[in-house]
Amino acid sequence: MGIGQRRKADRRLRVSSVRAGDRVTVPVVGEVDFETLPRLRAELDTAVSSGARYIEVDFGRVEFCDCSGLSVLLDVRARAWRAGSCFCVSGPVAPVVARLFQLTEAGPLLLKRAA
Numbered sequence: 001m002g003i004g005q006r007r008k009a010d011r012r013l014r015v016s017s018v019r020a021g022d023r024v025t026v027p028v029v030g031e032v033d034f035e036t037l038p039r040l041r042a043e044l045d046t047a048v049s050s051g052a053r054y055i056e057v058d059f060g061r062v063e064f065c066d067c068s069g070l071s072v073l074l075d076v077r078a079r080a081w082r083a084g085s086c087f088c089v090s091g092p093v094a095p096v097v098a099r100l101f102q103l104t105e106a107g108p109l110l111l112k113r114a115a
Contacts, residue, residue, distance in 0.1 A: 012036050015043045022053035029061040032069035040069065044076040048083055055080055055087045056112065065097045073110055088112040 013036035014029040024047040032040055047055045057073065059065070073089060080087035090112040093101070101107035 013039055015039050017043055017047055019050065019052065023056065024050060024052040024054070025056045025058055027058040027061070031063055032065040034066065034068045037068050037072055041072050041076070044072070048076060048080050048085065051083075051085075053085055055085055057087075057089045058091075059089050059093045059097060060091050062097055063094055065100055067100070067104075070100060070104060070106060074106060077110060 012031045012033075015026060017024050017026045026043055026047055028040060030036065044055075044057070055076075077087040087110075089110040091097075093111070098107075101110065
């Protein structure tokens with residue numbers, strides 16, 4: 001990816017993390033796709049490596065997520081579980097994201113369950 005493409009991707013996705021005790025929340029804003037994926041993966045890798053017991057990815061402000069984004073979420077979820085951490089995606093998720101999760105049957109694996 002060239003510098004121009006990277007800058008464009010940076011404008012389309014904002015991701016950060018907030019740690020509170022043994023919990024890390026990763027708020028994601030924008031579009032998750034092949035171009036923006038490296039930023040999301042890096043933040044999620046950091047969250048797993050931090051040793052946090054709970055990792056919550058806030059997708060409430062994600063407008064779009066393609067299959068590459070879904071793949072990263074599932075991969076990081078598996079690594080988190082192997083490390084002894086709980087991993088979930090919270091929302092509410094956009095209809096297009098909910099549809100992706102429904103079609104792939106990934107919703108039950110990823111979405112935070114109501115308490």
